[in-house]
Amino acid sequence: MTGHLSRDRVAGILLVVGALAIGWATRTLPMGTLGRPGPAFAPLLTAVLLGGLGLWLALCGGGPSIGEIDWGEAPRTFVLLATLGAAALAFEELGFRTVMFGLLAILLIVVERRPLLPALAVALVLSCASFFLFADLLRVPLPRGPFGF
Numbered sequence: 792m793t794g795h796l797s798r799d800r801v802a803g804i805l806l807v808v809g810a811l812a813i814g815w816a817t818r819t820l821p822m823g824t825l826g827r828p829g830p831a832f833a834p835l836l837t838a839v840l841l842g843g844l845g846l847w848l849a850l851c852g853g854g855p856s857i858g859e860i861d862w863g864e865a866p867r868t869f870v871l872l873a874t875l876g877a878a879a880l881a882f883e884e885l886g887f888r889t890v891m892f893g894l895l896a897i898l899l900i901v902v903e904r905r906p907l908l909p910a911l912a913v914a915l916v917l918s919c920a921s922f923f924l925f926a927d928l929l930r931v932p933l934p935r936g937p938f939g940f
Contacts, residue, residue, distance in 0.1 A: 798860055799852025806845025813838035867902050874898060886936020887926070891918035 813834050823829025878894040885893075895914035899905045905913075925931040 795856045797852055797854045798857050799854045800849050801857050803845045803847070803849030803852050807842050807849060810838040810842030810845060813841070871898065871902050874902075883934050884936065885934075886938065887933040888918045888922045889936050889938070891921060 817831040817834045817838070820831035820834075821829035822831045822835065874894060874897045878890050881893075882890050892914050895917055896911055899910035899914060900907060903910075922933060926933045
């Protein structure tokens, strides 16, 4: 293990912090059992896996120093994070299909720089197909939003 602060180590530390935040957020929810898991089960399991992998990455990660990072892709990264955050906030209000369509359209057009019409077609098909899979076939209750979709 070298002593420099690499981007892998920074990412590992951020994963551990995220895992701790997930663990803290689930502290008041019932855990349940393995046969009948409660609402804290999946998030806590995710936090344990995320924290373990983050710790491993923080301790063993190498790669270039954090100062050597090329920030040329930073604007696309910020668009990605802002889009995901907005989607999470709008999910209940606008409904699954509407939010997924917008999310996929922005990611394909702005982040991935795909042509407009094919990107919109892919976003429409994927948002409707994923709704059909989860809501209709798997019976997962998904928000429909004010327009019924």
